[in-house]
Amino acid sequence: MYTTNNDGLQEEQERVNGLVGLIGNRIEQLSAKTSGIRGEIVDIRRNFWDDVTVNFEDSSESAETHASLKQQAELLSERERSHRHTERELKTLVKLEQNPYFGRIDIVEEGAKDAKPDAIYLGVGSLLDDSGEEYLIYDWRAPVSSLYYDYGPGRVSYQTPAGEIRGEMTLKRQYMIRNGKIKSMFDTGMTIGDELLQEVLGKGSDAAMKSIVATIQSEQNAIIRNEKAKLLVVQGAAGSGKTSAALQRVAYLLYRYRGQLSAEQIVLFSPNPMFNSYVSSVLPELGEQNMTQTTYQQYLEHRLGEQFQLEDPFVGLEEMLNAPQDADLDIRRAGILYKSGKSFMDEIDRYVQQLGVSGLSFRDIRFRGKTIIAAKAISRQFYSLEPGMTIPIRLQKLSVWLLKELSRISKEEQSKEWVDEAIELLDTHSYGSAYEELSEKGKFSGGSFDDYQSERQFLAAQVVQKRFKKLRRGVKLLKFVDMPDIYKALFQKGAVPHAAPGAPEANASYPPEWPQICSRSLEKLNAGLMSYEDATPYLYLKEKLEGFHTNTMVKHLFIDEAQDYSPFQFHYLKRIFPRSSMTVLGDFNQSIFVHGTGEKSGDATSGLFPQDECEKIILKRSYRSTKQIVDFTRKMVPDGEEIIPFNRTGPEPAVQYVEADRHAEQLSVRLQAWRSEGYESLAVICKTARESAELHKALLALLPDIRLIQKETSTFVKGMVVIPAYLAKGVEFDAVVIANAGSEVYSRESERRLFYTACTRAMHELHLFLTGKPTPFLS
Numbered sequence: 001m002y003t004t005n006n007d008g009l010q011e012e013q014e015r016v017n018g019l020v021g022l023i024g025n026r027i028e029q030l031s032a033k034t035s036g037i038r039g040e041i042v043d044i045r046r047n048f049w050d051d052v053t054v055n056f057e058d059s060s061e062s063a064e065t066h067a068s069l070k071q072q073a074e075l076l077s078e079r080e081r082s083h084r085h086t087e088r089e090l091k092t093l094v095k096l097e098q099n100p101y102f103g104r105i106d107i108v109e110e111g112a113k114d115a116k117p118d119a120i121y122l123g124v125g126s127l128l129d130d131s132g133e134e135y136l137i138y139d140w141r142a143p144v145s146s147l148y149y150d151y152g153p154g155r156v157s158y159q160t161p162a163g164e165i166r167g168e169m170t171l172k173r174q175y176m177i178r179n180g181k182i183k184s185m186f187d188t189g190m191t192i193g194d195e196l197l198q199e200v201l202g203k204g205s206d207a208a209m210k211s212i213v214a215t216i217q218s219e220q221n222a223i224i225r226n227e228k229a230k231l232l233v234v235q236g237a238a239g240s241g242k243t244s245a246a247l248q249r250v251a252y253l254l255y256r257y258r259g260q261l262s263a264e265q266i267v268l269f270s271p272n273p274m275f276n277s278y279v280s281s282v283l284p285e286l287g288e289q290n291m292t293q294t295t296y297q298q299y300l301e302h303r304l305g306e307q308f309q310l311e312d313p314f315v316g317l318e319e320m321l322n323a324p325q326d327a328d329l330d331i332r333r334a335g336i337l338y339k340s341g342k343s344f345m346d347e348i349d350r351y352v353q354q355l356g357v358s359g360l361s362f363r364d365i366r367f368r369g370k371t372i373i374a375a376k377a378i379s380r381q382f383y384s385l386e387p388g389m390t391i392p393i394r395l396q397k398l399s400v401w402l403l404k405e406l407s408r409i410s411k412e413e414q415s416k417e418w419v420d421e422a423i424e425l426l427d428t429h430s431y432g433s434a435y436e437e438l439s440e441k442g443k444f445s446g447g448s449f450d451d452y453q454s455e456r457q458f459l460a461a462q463v464v465q466k467r468f469k470k471l472r473r474g475v476k477l478l479k480f481v482d483m484p485d486i487y488k489a490l491f492q493k494g495a496v497p498h499a500a501p502g503a504p505e506a507n508a509s510y511p512p513e514w515p516q517i518c519s520r521s522l523e524k525l526n527a528g529l530m531s532y533e534d535a536t537p538y539l540y541l542k543e544k545l546e547g548f549h550t551n552t553m554v555k556h557l558f559i560d561e562a563q564d565y566s567p568f569q570f571h572y573l574k575r576i577f578p579r580s581s582m583t584v585l586g587d588f589n590q591s592i593f594v595h596g597t598g599e600k601s602g603d604a605t606s607g608l609f610p611q612d613e614c615e616k617i618i619l620k621r622s623y624r625s626t627k628q629i630v631d632f633t634r635k636m637v638p639d640g641e642e643i644i645p646f647n648r649t650g651p652e653p654a655v656q657y658v659e660a661d662r663h664a665e666q667l668s669v670r671l672q673a674w675r676s677e678g679y680e681s682l683a684v685i686c687k688t689a690r691e692s693a694e695l696h697k698a699l700l701a702l703l704p705d706i707r708l709i710q711k712e713t714s715t716f717v718k719g720m721v722v723i724p725a726y727l728a729k730g731v732e733f734d735a736v737v738i739a740n741a742g743s744e745v746y747s748r749e750s751e752r753r754l755f756y757t758a759c760t761r762a763m764h765e766l767h768l769f770l771t772g773k774p775t776p777f778l779s
């Protein structure tokens with residue numbers, strides 16, 4: 001539905017030339033302005049104190065000093081703001097100079113006096129003419145720009161903050177402009193030119209994800225511009241542009257809510273650190289600052305502190321993938337599943353209710369090897385507090401009581417012998433300052449016994465206070481609450497449900513393997529290890545008891561690879577970020593963790609927001625891989641026939657039998673062949689990290705520059721890599737070899753999605769090596 005159009009090419013090129021000239025001038029002016037502001041900032045900083053009148057002698061002088069300081073600080077921050085603004089403008093202009101726009105639509109607005117259409121040109125930023133009244137280029141995020149993504153020529157309408165605008169689109173045109181020259185231009189119909197998409201998708205993959213603004217598809221546009229939903233769930237096939245849409249959405253939100261929403265108020269949860277590096281250039285490319293990026297694991301570590309050694313999700317996954325299929329594995333799976341579900345959360349809620357009445361464990365507070373406040377006394381005090389108060393409030397009150405107790409005990413300590421010994425060991429400086437302070441207070445009468453007493457008392461108080469400081473800090477941080485013990489108690493009673501007087505009925509949702517799950521959980525926790533599946537419930541319980549440390553600053557959460565999150569984790573995130581909307585992007589066919597919600601129906605996000613605040617968008621078209629690869633991979637998963645390949649062709653995926661002892665050699669032949677064809681990013685995908693490490697070792701002798709990707713790898717670079725399938729999530733390669741697609745490697749039903757994820761990483765070519773019978777997922 002597109003036509004290459006050279007008719008108005010010269011005219012169009014002249015327009016581009018004019019714009020490039022104008023942009024060049026603007027760049028010059030703005031550069032001068034920016035360096036002027038920078039100079040001013042340096043000056044203000046250098047002379048900050050010279051321009052402030054400092055006088056604190058009396059209250060009126062002091063007020064004047066404050067006012068003067070405030071004024072100077074405001075001036076500085078205004079200049080800094082202005083500098084940031086001009087810098088951003090400058091960056092956009094530099095981009096526009098290279099490629100001023102990528103699209104044009106001609107619109108006749110309904111009710112307009114003039115029947116002549118307005119030509120609207122779309123680029124990565126907007127540009128006004130010298131009068132400041134007419135847009136020469138519209139930002140792709142402006143309300144009118146949405147027409148470009150949503151409509152073809154004909155009747156159109158779009159929303160503006162002031163209401164709906166209707167009209168007629170008489171032309172839709174796309175351009176490929178490089179360095180100010182129009183390479184080609186097309187007039188298109190409804191969809192944004194296959195031609196342009198073909199060109200973009202046909203290229204080699206990069207070490208960094210690219211922005212897709214010139215070719216956003218209408219179903220992606222609906223994700224990007226959604227403003228209503230508090231919870232936007234995007235369910236999309238592999239390679240359907242979920243991550244791309246998410247990143248353009250961040251850019252859109254920053255534009256739409258400029259001044260109200262900043263990049264730090266948006267958090268993206270990524271599947272692993274390497275993915276963070278892979279996507280981190282998209283927003284800067286669009287002239288925006290990057291949002292905060294983290295992984296759920298990093299977040300857990302940050303919250304958990306040092307009490308336990310936290311296992312990452314890949315440890316458990318690796319164990320399960322390498323373990324034989326036996327009863328033991330079933331128990332592990334059942335434990336993970338139960339601890340990831342909403343029932344366990346409800347169970348913890350019930351447990352907390354019971355703890356309000358009895359059962360909270362406390363630690364003795366000890367000093368110099370002796371218990372000075374016993375856990376029992378702490379418990380007694382806690383349960384003597386008004387039971388109507390919540391546990392967090394009671395703990396705060398308890399901590400105030402403990403601090404008072406510590407003060408009392410510290411006074412008693414001052415007369416103890418160890419204090420005398422400590423005083424003797426004090427240096428002369430401490431003595432000197434004690435003397436000075438006491439003299440100032442007039443506590444010395446002149447060499448008498450009283451003077452000696454005053455000095456001893458003073459030094460004793462100091463010595464004891466110093467030694468009690470850590471205890472006080474501990475009390476303020478509620479370290480006297482024995483959280484590990486309280487969590488363990490959930491498993492100590494084995495299958496016996498926690499029922500408290502007045503508490504709702506304990507649910508009988510325990511899995512049949514509960515007793516074994518309990519003993520395993522205790523074994524690990526007693527060894528100071530925290531499994532990934534325990535971390536969120538533990539933190540939830542801890543925060544329910546100690547009070548939630550919510551983050552109200554964050555306004556929007558993006559959760560990518562959402563199929564790998566459990567319902568428990570979603571509910572926990574919702575509590576931690578109570579003011580935040582969520583965009584949740586996932587593909588149930590790529591769910592690889594037991595705790596993940598691989599079920600289409602078992603929506604992990606249900607119940608997070610009221611129904612009328614939730615929206616779901618399904619992306620069926622897959623852009624990453626050639627038609628041949630998509631046709632091949634979609635057969636591996638249920639409902640695969642719903643996945644629509646983008647019409648870009650390439651070689652058929654190949655299955656190749658290799659002899660086990662020539663495995664590495666044949667792989668290297670394949671990789672070298674691809675390399676000589678010009679592919680730059682090549683991956684050998686294995687099932688596990690163990691297999692990857694072994695194969696990498698063997699391949700290194702043949703291909704010295706091949707890299708091994710491990711869970712700690714934090715940067716994604718172009719080249720040849722060996723990578724376990726679960727770390728390849730979210731990224732893509734020009735060509736992929738599945739190291740061994742044999743049934744001895746991928747056979748359990750639980751590995752189907754891992755296999756699918758691995759195969760769908762290929763953009764142009766996919767080869768599957770086999771040393772034996774093929775995996776049943778290929779049949």
Ligand SMILES: Nc1ncnc2c1ncn2[C@@H]1O[C@H](COP(=O)(O)OP(=O)(O)OP(=O)(O)O)[C@@H](O)[C@H]1O
Binds near residue numbers: 200201212241731732
């Ligand atoms: N509208 C588009 N225009 C150009 N390229 C696109 C478009 N949509 C997606 N792509 C490309 O398709 C590829 C896959 O996109 P992306 O990684 O965002 O998909 P995804 O749904 O997150 O994939 P997965 O779930 O498999 O990780 C990327 O190379 C991306 O640039």
